[in-house]
Amino acid sequence: MLKDKQETMPVIDCDVHNQFRGGGDLLPYLDEPWRSQAARFGVPSAGAPYASPVGNKRKDADPPSGLPVGSDPAFMLEHYVNPFNVEYALLCSDSIIGISGFADPDYAAAICRAYNDYVIAEWFPVSSKFKGYMCVAMQDPAQAVREIERIAPHPDIVAVCVIGGSRMPYGDRYFHPIYEACQRHQLPLLIHPGAEGGGIFNPPTAVGYVSNYLQWHTCLPQTYMAHLVSLVCEGVFEKYPEFKVVLCEGGVTWLPPLLWRLDKNFKALRSSAPWLKRMPSEYVRDHCFMTTQPIEEPNNLKHLDMMFEMFDAENMLLFSSDYPHWDFDDPTQILRRLPEEKKRKIFSENARKLFRL
Amino acid sequence: MAVYPVARTEEIPEGTFKIVQIEGRSIGVYNVKGEYYAINNYCPHQGAELCKGPVCGTTLESQVYEFIYGRDREILRCPWHGWEFDIKTGKSLFSDKVRARSYPVIEEDGQIGIVIGQPKQREGTEGC
Numbered sequence: 001m002l003k004d005k006q007e008t009m010p011v012i013d014c015d016v017h018n019q020f021r022g023g024g025d026l027l028p029y030l031d032e033p034w035r036s037q038a039a040r041f042g043v044p045s046a047g048a049p050y051a052s053p054v055g056n057k058r059k060d061a062d063p064p065s066g067l068p069v070g071s072d073p074a075f076m077l078e079h080y081v082n083p084f085n086v087e088y089a090l091l092c093s094d095s096i097i098g099i100s101g102f103a104d105p106d107y108a109a110a111i112c113r114a115y116n117d118y119v120i121a122e123w124f125p126v127s128s129k130f131k132g133y134m135c136v137a138m139q140d141p142a143q144a145v146r147e148i149e150r151i152a153p154h155p156d157i158v159a160v161c162v163i164g165g166s167r168m169p170y171g172d173r174y175f176h177p178i179y180e181a182c183q184r185h186q187l188p189l190l191i192h193p194g195a196e197g198g199g200i201f202n203p204p205t206a207v208g209y210v211s212n213y214l215q216w217h218t219c220l221p222q223t224y225m226a227h228l229v230s231l232v233c234e235g236v237f238e239k240y241p242e243f244k245v246v247l248c249e250g251g252v253t254w255l256p257p258l259l260w261r262l263d264k265n266f267k268a269l270r271s272s273a274p275w276l277k278r279m280p281s282e283y284v285r286d287h288c289f290m291t292t293q294p295i296e297e298p299n300n301l302k303h304l305d306m307m308f309e310m311f312d313a314e315n316m317l318l319f320s321s322d323y324p325h326w327d328f329d330d331p332t333q334i335l336r337r338l339p340e341e342k343k344r345k346i347f348s349e350n351a352r353k354l355f356r357l
Numbered sequence: 358m359a360v361y362p363v364a365r366t367e368e369i370p371e372g373t374f375k376i377v378q379i380e381g382r383s384i385g386v387y388n389v390k391g392e393y394y395a396i397n398n399y400c401p402h403q404g405a406e407l408c409k410g411p412v413c414g415t416t417l418e419s420q421v422y423e424f425i426y427g428r429d430r431e432i433l434r435c436p437w438h439g440w441e442f443d444i445k446t447g448k449s450l451f452s453d454k455v456r457a458r459s460y461p462v463i464e465e466d467g468q469i470g471i472v473i474g475q476p477k478q479r480e481g482t483e484g485c
Contacts, residue, residue, distance in 0.1 A: 054439030060409040328437050333403040 101199025
């Protein structure tokens with residue numbers, strides 16, 4: 001089903017997943033002693049503790065080359081990027097996204113270094129449309145900072161990616177050096193879900209482990225709510241006034257009621273966070289972004305329009321497709337009701353500005 | 358109403374399907390346990406090519422914490438978001454109101470024909 005390019009608005013897709021052809025892809029970029037270890041025993045990971053009944057991938061995106069889904073850059077361009085008028089596909093590693101859940105901080109940091117060198121060497125040169133996110137391991141902020149210093153200057157790196165799963169809320173002072181480094185290099189922090197509850201992470205919901213992928217995936221916004229409240233109230237955006245955060249693939253419509261609650265509480269409990277100079281929701285509006293996919297689909301689509309009116313959606317949302325994953329959003333099919341100008345901001349202009357593209 | 362011949366029965370053995378084009382429509386013709394069914398190759402949700410999805414079974418209505426697998430090879434799952442459709446009716450498994458368009462099939466003398474233009478056909482609903 002080819003899309004008519006003429007009718008398609010230009011898109012900057014903020015969540016496109018590049019995959020390894022196999023764990024061996026990383027080996028040439030991995031330092032010793034990890035390389036020999038990974039060569040013999042495989043690249044470790046700490047994935048989600050659930051299995052989806054429909055699998056993780058779209059069933060119609062296998063490259064004809066026989067390579068795994070998402071691992072063939074030429075096919076990604078041919079199958080998705082070019083026909084859908086994608087100006088930039090911002091690559092977000094799928095293969096190592098959960099590495100912050102692996103208990104060994106040094107091995108995890110080595111894998112991130114290898115991935116960053118790999119994506120720079122093997123994906124970005126294929127097309128000027130490919131740019132993307134570097135990965136850091138959150139177990140050891142000092143090593144994460146060194147990695148940001150090393151990689152951030154590369155022109156195709158536009159953000160620092162971490163996973164939603166964590167051992168503590170992201171506003172915690174433990175992580176602040178990472179945010180300072182992000183600010184120094186004008187790179188937003190992008191939080192992407194994928195392994196909540198896996199490895200050394202806390203359980204994926206506030207009440208523990210749900211039974212299956214259906215419940216896990218539905219509850220992902222819980223994690224984002226906790227990270228967001230923490231980032232604001234711990235004063236991260238006062239300490240680092242140029243620091244920006246992207247909440248990727250965590251849902252959108254939960255935001256307004258959470259901010260109402262936070263602002264209301266702040267009026268009474270402000271003394272707990274005397275460093276905040278404005279209402280909490282104002283920090284969120286100025287520092288935070290959300291990606292659209294998987295966009296909520298209420299039976300009455302007017303209800304989604306109404307939710308968009310309850311926060312600064314036109315300036316805070318960034319289009320994402322999640323290609324080639326199972327819950328892919330087609331840029332020609334979603335948010336069709338939005339007025340042209342708002343849509344243009346969400347589909348490309350906001351990302352262009354944020355990522356300085 | 359018109360009957361469009363689309364294939365000989367031997368072209369679509371049990372458990373297989375064929376995609377045919379009729380008047381600009383792409384339609385999947387499925388052989389489910391010896392019977393033929395035709396379903397529009399278009400998912401009513403976001404417009405994926407439905408017939409690129411796997412044919413499978415599903416879990417039947419059951420008691421809490423009971424899993425009963427059934428309807429093997431009768432369900433077509435969208436290749437994108439995993440929505441399940443009954444190949445025999447086009448109906449989604451989660452709502453009577455959501456369905457992929459299906460067409461009556463006539464089998465005569467080893468020839469499979471699809472009937473287009475019957476008034477009882479129902480359009481798929483719009484997803485978003």
